[in-house]
Amino acid sequence: MDVLRYSPAADELAWTFGGVAPVRRVKPGTVLELWTEDAFAGKVRTTDDLVSRVIEFPFVNPLTGPFHVEGAEPGDTLAVHFVSIEPSRDWAASSTIPLFGALTTTHVTAGLQEPLDELVWLYDVDTVGRTVTFRARRTDDEVELPLDPMHGTVGVAPANLEARSSLVPDAHGGNMDTPEMRAGVTCFLGVNVEGALFALGDGHCRQGEGETCGVAVEAAMDTTVIVDVIKRVSTPWPRLESDDHLMSAGSARPLEDAFRIAQHDLVTWIGEECGLDPLDAYQLVTQACESPIANVCDPNYTVVAKIRKQYLPRLDAYAGAHARLKEMSAGYQAQRL
Amino acid sequence: MDVLRYSPAADELAWTFGGVAPVRRVKPGTVLELWTEDAFAGKVRTTDDLVSRVIEFPFVNPLTGPFHVEGAEPGDTLAVHFVSIEPSRDWAASSTIPLFGALTTTHVTAGLQEPLDELVWLYDVDTVGRTVTFRARRTDDEVELPLDPMHGTVGVAPANLEARSSLVPDAHGGNMDTPEMRAGVTCFLGVNVEGALFALGDGHCRQGEGETCGVAVEAAMDTTVIVDVIKRVSTPWPRLESDDHLMSAGSARPLEDAFRIAQHDLVTWIGEECGLDPLDAYQLVTQACESPIANVCDPNYTVVAKIRKQYLPRLDAYAGAHARLKEMSAGYQAQRL
């Protein structure tokens, strides 16, 4: 089992998917022990560190990577299994950002009102008790919320010769901001360029569905993934598999198009996997799916379509890649103890 | 405890919220034992009963009601507690409908492509085993799904002198099609006209989030609710309370506006309930909420914003109406045995 440990220096961070040279070349099946900086590039550390003051665009939402995965070619699928995602500091931060978020006018949902106040919230992170603590800024209230670490940004180089900001979710993955991207899950991404050029970042200690104010409980993360290549199988939009569910993630505006993409992909996927006629798959998904919103704040909005595997007549997604990678993950974790 | 049993004759069904005379006057606190016809007006009974053939618009999605609740006035809130929702037949039906649903052009997302095929699916309903059985139309596949009864359509007469089709969800409730509307939940609706004029219909044996093809597992229902009036408390958009969650339901197009309405209402509601500053409530909801999509097929789309009560610093929504109605429900059920 190849294991690569990699922690980027400040000047090794990437800010786009595409347009960046790989930091390492790895073989399929490699375990990557990675460190990711938080979305604020580590610059929001006190409640006085307002984003508009400490962040210089476009240097926000840094990525660790990209990694060139050997043998990955356009038309293949990259599988990324999340072995573990653990906060690397005992605090995390969130913030309002002027003209960003779902409950405000923005630069594109443009308006003439004054922006909302810019406030920073700092959270205590307890990795033993598995909680984060919200502290209200304008009253004395405190609430403990479950720690539920995830990565907001996971992707490969995009198609069409493009380079996209790390803030953007689209068919290449990117800043989807779905809480489903947690340890134990395998993410499948269509390969657009040789080597796939996988990168990730934007760790969240937890996030509500929609990331309403635009910012989650942002944290640096120690994250281990196993990357693999599934040859000659294409994946049009990001897909996830957990032990219990199949999921598709659509990203677009308006939000109904994100929903349509995710549903269309799930219907098509299970139709092919299970040998169902498209209209039968459409009917089954209609009655059986869950549709958690991921983000309604990024340049594209993201919705997940999700179905329990037990509701499918039969299933062998990506020839059992999730089960295989899970086994590798167990082997790696056993060996590490 | 006042109990009213009411089962509408075919010519007593209502097809709009507003514009219809009440079928009964009831006192606050009355238990209503109701029967609701299915959304097809009971006309889809075999796979040959195509909607385009057997349904004559606008006679679709019939309502039981409206009920004039005494003392309810504009500015008050109607509370509707769902005691039980049980399928009244051992079968249910679903269908594709030409130019209706999320994965097709429609009369408003207009296009020039041919409509999808019109197909009917019939489900077996097992109220003992608590399952419904999906049978594929074009292969031999069968899947058992959990029975999870709910009402798609629950509402009061709208504001602004309007009468709205029973197919429409909006601020008055209506055809929200959220699976959260199940037994054990209390629904809060702002009163727009004297007597509130509450009605309901569109029972579903179960429904995925989004009601993708436009039609759930449609069934006639035996449904018991308790109605109550909360005086001088207004409710801008439909709210639900379960034992564990507070929820707001926003309905609009595009889908992000449904999300915005639900989130804005939840942020405002818990801000007021918990004495949190709006920006603190915005932050807390951002990290703690769930955002299940309800429908992406009706004239307005619906999204629910949902937060666990345990994540709130303090709470006494509608002065404990949900707990009070739950107790009445328990009393009624005990008495009935």
Added chain:
Amino acid sequence: MDVLRYSPAADELAWTFGGVAPVRRVKPGTVLELWTEDAFAGKVRTTDDLVSRVIEFPFVNPLTGPFHVEGAEPGDTLAVHFVSIEPSRDWAASSTIPLFGALTTTHVTAGLQEPLDELVWLYDVDTVGRTVTFRARRTDDEVELPLDPMHGTVGVAPANLEARSSLVPDAHGGNMDTPEMRAGVTCFLGVNVEGALFALGDGHCRQGEGETCGVAVEAAMDTTVIVDVIKRVSTPWPRLESDDHLMSAGSARPLEDAFRIAQHDLVTWIGEECGLDPLDAYQLVTQACESPIANVCDPNYTVVAKIRKQYLPRLDAYAGAHARLKEMSAGYQAQRL
């Protein structure tokens, strides 16, 4: 030639399409000499008359009508030819309204920012010089703009047993707010109920395309129309014919759906009128149409699709109804001098 003069008393104004008894019954071919109150119900007369203070919802955007046109039945089309639209006062008013308009959050594009300031602008109306005068409120600037009178709200009773607020544009017409609705134009509306129940209001001395701030140069109007019935010809969405153009008006959210409806209707309409294959009509409209936005502030947004008649291979829309009504208009005007 039947001529009916009608000016509603304050208590004869209508506030919805549908749900209102007709004020008069008229024969097809009748000339209606009408007066319409302004959208503020005449209550904004000084810059101190803030809408939030002087208007009590839903009593805004009053309608003159409805008129029962004899012989009009569902499946027919009502033709309304605008003979003349003239401001009946020498002033007009506009305003910002809190949480209303395109460049602000609203009750449905919900947000947490403070509303914009509420300001009233009064315009001088010069019906001889054919200008209105804009006076800035916060500087000394003045601009003369051409007088270009139109009706924002023109419609019939809606389908599906509904009653819709006069603020809503949809398939029944209503508050489309298109500057194309000016003298010399014929508007075609599908009939949904017996008698059609035609009403109109919301005169504008002029309006930009989109009605950005939500309010045009609002004025009471002396308006003359001729109404006619085209039997057994249905009209799915409002259409307009001028001497030079055919137009379709789509109303929906998001705005692209309003565009799609209007384009789909124009493509279908000219395809049928000209005997063009739908794809040929699609291609011709793609290269030849104009697409002025009507409103981006009302409960539905409205877009017009517009094509010069000279770009069509042949044409006889509604069997020449526009030309025929124009001739009647000329006859009426000649007789009146």
Added chain:
Amino acid sequence: MDVLRYSPAADELAWTFGGVAPVRRVKPGTVLELWTEDAFAGKVRTTDDLVSRVIEFPFVNPLTGPFHVEGAEPGDTLAVHFVSIEPSRDWAASSTIPLFGALTTTHVTAGLQEPLDELVWLYDVDTVGRTVTFRARRTDDEVELPLDPMHGTVGVAPANLEARSSLVPDAHGGNMDTPEMRAGVTCFLGVNVEGALFALGDGHCRQGEGETCGVAVEAAMDTTVIVDVIKRVSTPWPRLESDDHLMSAGSARPLEDAFRIAQHDLVTWIGEECGLDPLDAYQLVTQACESPIANVCDPNYTVVAKIRKQYLPRLDAYAGAHARLKEMSAGYQAQRL
């Protein structure tokens, strides 16, 4: 007067804004005599040349450029004055493309219906008579339409380290597809990278507003522009100035956000130019603007906000750059005769 003549070889075409090395360096004030290939890369020449057969993605919509304009730095504005745009062949082509266009489901407005038929239309182009001839494919109809040449795609390298497909319109310009981009107009674009990296392509002999089917009357063009740099004046979204109008072009989804961007930019721009308070500018634009839709088919939709200069109290946009460049254009054209 510096004049550069440049016609790209096939392997010199660019397919993105950003991510491409400049083909030439030019001084501000240079006249560029350019040739642009058509959006089909010249591969659709008969009605048998179906796009799905002859085009290999992403090699569609080729750009001539980019040009490094000396001295242009982030925060400056690039002015591009269109001296002339003339079709370089006597024919042009249009097409339907499967799952592309406004009246069909697409890859993002995803659905399960069959795509529309793929058809090619060839147009005769008469540069003397100034017409193009539409010939229906499925009937014998022919229509002459006015020749009105324009460029669909005009832009600079984007911000945020991105490279964007030439099919995308956004703040950097790109594939806006507005018929307003015709000879005599000056286009202002905010500079994001050193040298601006200006490129253009996608000539249209004419185009309806919205580019409904997704494809205009596509043609190779001989186009002359003058480029200039306006130092230390930023431009957030593309702006155009003609002899009569100021215009802003917003690109986003949903379409109302494109409208909002354009309106917000025009309101802000004329507010600053004319010394009007933002709310007064909002009111004036509300009553005076035109809002032609540009495209409803590209990855972002585009709307133009347009106001007659005569309706503005005073004006000196970009310190008279349009008038100055027009004078240069006249000098160049005089010299050329």
